[in-house]
Amino acid sequence: MKPYVLAVKAVIVNEQGKTLLLRRSSANTSFVGCWEWPGGKVDPGEDFATALVREMKEEAGLDVEITGLAGAMEFEMPKVHVVLLCMNARITAGQIVLSDEHDAWAWAPLAELKDWQLAPRVDEFMYAYATRGTVT
Amino acid sequence: MKPYVLAVKAVIVNEQGKTLLLRRSSANTSFVGCWEWPGGKVDPGEDFATALVREMKEEAGLDVEITGLAGAMEFEMPKVHVVLLCMNARITAGQIVLSDEHDAWAWAPLAELKDWQLAPRVDEFMYAYATRGTVT
Numbered sequence: 001m002k003p004y005v006l007a008v009k010a011v012i013v014n015e016q017g018k019t020l021l022l023r024r025s026s027a028n029t030s031f032v033g034c035w036e037w038p039g040g041k042v043d044p045g046e047d048f049a050t051a052l053v054r055e056m057k058e059e060a061g062l063d064v065e066i067t068g069l070a071g072a073m074e075f076e077m078p079k080v081h082v083v084l085l086c087m088n089a090r091i092t093a094g095q096i097v098l099s100d101e102h103d104a105w106a107w108a109p110l111a112e113l114k115d116w117q118l119a120p121r122v123d124e125f126m127y128a129y130a131t132r133g134t135v136t
Numbered sequence: 137m138k139p140y141v142l143a144v145k146a147v148i149v150n151e152q153g154k155t156l157l158l159r160r161s162s163a164n165t166s167f168v169g170c171w172e173w174p175g176g177k178v179d180p181g182e183d184f185a186t187a188l189v190r191e192m193k194e195e196a197g198l199d200v201e202i203t204g205l206a207g208a209m210e211f212e213m214p215k216v217h218v219v220l221l222c223m224n225a226r227i228t229a230g231q232i233v234l235s236d237e238h239d240a241w242a243w244a245p246l247a248e249l250k251d252w253q254l255a256p257r258v259d260e261f262m263y264a265y266a267t268r269g270t271v272t
Contacts (some may be wrong), residue, residue, distance in 0.1 A: 004185040004202050004223075008257040038175050048219070071210035074196050083184070083205050083221065087140075136208045 004081045008052040009039035009122070010039065010089040011070040011129065018107035019130075020096075022059060024119060025103035034119040035108070037086065037126070052087055060105070061097030064089040068127060075121040084131070140217045144188040145175030145258070146225040147206040147265065154233075154243035155266075158195060160255060161239035170255040171244070173222065173262070188223055196241070197233030200225040206265060211257040220258065222265070 012020040021035040038059045039070040042051040049066055056064045070086040096105050108116050148156040157171040174195045178187040185202055192200045206222040233239050244252050249266040 001201055006184055008173040042183075044183065047178075047180065048142055063208060065137055066217075068217075069208060072221065074205040081204075083223075085208065085219065087219075087222075101206075 002076070002079060002081050003085055006017075006048055007040060007082050007084045008048050008055065009037040009084060009086045010040060010052055010056050011037055011086050012062055012064065012089050012091060012108065013109060016107070017111065018109050019113070020060070021106050021108045021116065021118075022098065022102035022112040023104040023106070025101060027100045031119045033117065035106070036117050036119040036122060038102075039086075041082075041095075048085055048087075052089065056089070058096075059099050059101060060094075062094040063092045065092050071125065073122070073125045084125075086125070137167070138212075138215060138217050140219055142178040142184055142187075143176060143218050143220045144178060144184050144191065145173040145220060145222045146192050146200060146211055147222050148200065148227060149246065152243075152244060152245070154245050155197050155249070157242050157244045157252065158234065158238035159240040159242070161237055167255045169253065170184065170267075171242070171252050172255040172258060174238075175222075177218075181186070184221055184223075188225065189242045192225070193230075195235050195237060197230050198227050201228050206258040207261065209261045218259075222261070244270055 002004045022038050024031050024034050026032050038056055040055045041119045042048050057063050066089050068088040071086050074083050110130040113127055118126050160167050160170050162168050174192055176191045178184050202223045202225050204224040206224045208221050210219050226248050236244050246266040254262050
């Protein structure tokens with residue numbers, strides 16, 4: 001049986017109802033050019049909240065705090081099952097600075113998310129989130 | 137800000153569409169007599185899948201393996217926010233043996249879950265799950 005691992009994404013929505021997306025760079029082996037919420041795998045021994053804060057700093061240069069649960073989903077990878085926790089978060093400090101995993105950032109209006117090429121697997125969840133209109 | 141912590145519950149549904157519930161004993165300080173899915177907090181440094189398997193052994197004497205994500209929810213405790221991952225699981229070995237946290241077990245038909253006094257906070261999620269009729 002494939003093991004189950006945990007990953008986290010930060011759902012940041014600003015006062016204009018726009019959500020922070022990063023575009024996957026050519027440093028990735030898959031889904032280059034697709035937009036996604038920042039986040040990544042929880043390291044062994046790390047709790048999910050710490051992982052989220054760490055990933056946001058690494059991928060976006062931002063300090064954030066979690067404000068709630070946006071939702072959860074699962075998908076299959078070649079060697080593992082991934083359970084993805086999407087957490088609402090707000091920026092507390094910092095300016096956006098990208099790592100080499102991403103080559104662009106944007107604030108995408110939730111109401112227009114269907115116009116964005118989102119990374120597979122998580123895209124349907126993101127569209128559903130946008131449709132629900134939840135804004136934190 | 138209150139920290140966010142992770143907890144896990146095992147959603148086990150048998151071939152008759154019945155789900156395994158445990159009744160909270162008087163060893164608990166709250167919700168005594170209410171029924172719930174087995175599970176508990178993820179320990180510091182522990183991954184959620186290991187925690188689920190451990191809790192099932194401790195609380196129910198059962199060996200289980202995870203088969204998927206049933207859903208996630210959050211609730212507030214006095215000192216922490218809890219994100220609760222409910223994982224579908226199946227029993228691979230063992231006979232039910234309860235810890236002192238519970239004083240009864242039952243296989244409750246999902247279709248009749250509304251007739252059971254479930255533990256608060258998670259009850260609405262459990263009723264919704266039963267209504268969706270998901271059986272793994």
